[in-house]
Amino acid sequence: MSKSIVANRYAEALFELATEKGQTSVIQDELLEIKKAFQANPDLGELLENPRFPLAKKKELLATLFKDANSLIQDTLFVLLEKKRINEIINFVDEFRGFVNDAAGIADADVYSTRPLTDSESAAISSTFARKVGKQSLRINNIIDPTLIGGIRLQIGNRIFDNSLVNKLERLKRDMIGS
Incomplete structure (x- = not known):
């Protein structure tokens, strides 16, 4: 927005x-x-x-x-x-x-994944993350991003949920360097 x-x-x-x-x-x-x-x-x-x-x-x-x-x-x-x-x-x-x-209780969400999401995956993402942002459902825009390696990254407005493999590897790298 x-x-x-x-x-x-x-x-x-x-x-x-x-x-x-x-x-x-x-x-x-x-x-x-x-x-x-x-x-x-x-x-x-x-x-x-x-x-x-x-x-x-x-x-x-x-x-x-x-x-x-x-x-x-x-x-x-x-x-x-x-x-x-x-x-x-x-x-x-x-x-x-x-x-x-807002009137319909819907939020737009960009979901980055390494492959197209199935309808059931989109529905599961919508129901899980809609509650986290106080909405009834999400209107999902699936964006293919092979650099994620695996997992998904979700952006709803200015909120980002990153469960991608590349992000997990980055966190592991930071943890190993920091200790």
Whole structure:
């Protein structure tokens, strides 16, 4: 999750509106697609931040690009544009997702392993570590990292649980050198 206060405020406002209208899931899905669009096209963000490009043209561009998006999202994009905060779009989407996750008792987790995890392994990791961070479940993103040699490394927010063989060997090495 980002550390942007501005993005957090806008995300919280949209989350409250989306919750009132029962549209959090739909809006989250659409926002993730918008995030992908901005990440895949960094020139888009630069163009929308360019002071030489008139605000009316910027709005027209956004309206064209995201014509099928939910009206709450379109309105939010226009507000971000008008307030010269469109550069916060990635952080904004991450913050919104954080609000949705918190409401559902879910946390995102990156699980590093030497091979793809099976469904049962993912479920076991989710149930075990979700309790440790006060959540009901984890949304696992499995990342293959052969340098671990064995075991797993798990990152949930700013918390890291490292049970990899390479980490165990490092600890053993430090213990042997230290004694």
